Amino acid sequence: MSAIECDQFIARPPAAVWRVLTEPGLHAKWWAAGDIRPEVGHRFTLDMGSWGEQQCEVLEVEPEKLLRYTFAEGVLDTTITWRLEPEGAGTRLFLVHDGFEPGSTALEGMGRGWPGLLRRAEVAAA
Numbered sequence: 001m002s003a004i005e006c007d008q009f010i011a012r013p014p015a016a017v018w019r020v021l022t023e024p025g026l027h028a029k030w031w032a033a034g035d036i037r038p039e040v041g042h043r044f045t046l047d048m049g050s051w052g053e054q055q056c057e058v059l060e061v062e063p064e065k066l067l068r069y070t071f072a073e074g075v076l077d078t079t080i081t082w083r084l085e086p087e088g089a090g091t092r093l094f095l096v097h098d099g100f101e102p103g104s105t106a107l108e109g110m111g112r113g114w115p116g117l118l119r120r121a122e123v124a125a126a
Helices: 014-022 024-030 105-125
Strands: 002-010 043-047 053-062 066-071 078-087 090-100
Touching (some): 002 105, 014 066, 014 090, 014 105, 090 105
Antiparallel strands (some): 043 053, 053 066, 066 078
């Protein structure tokens, strides 16, 4: 399996970045609408527009440090892991999106898309 890995410095404290990842209204501003909630076992959907609603389940939560969930169950069957680390006056947000078939269209497309989405997350956190 293959993974996408990237990171973005966000000039906001971890609490602000955490809200962007876990509050539905803020999450919808930078990526996708959905009923995300940082509770292990919580099942939710993300509205991916023309790709439809994608089923997800929260696997691991460490408030303001780590959020891990399945993504696109039954379609891509991947896992998204967000890790937040304080850095100076801000936060380094790390993303690992893994479980892709090597060389797949999804891996290539999402690999190109994630860096821009992380920049949008930075704007949403401001």
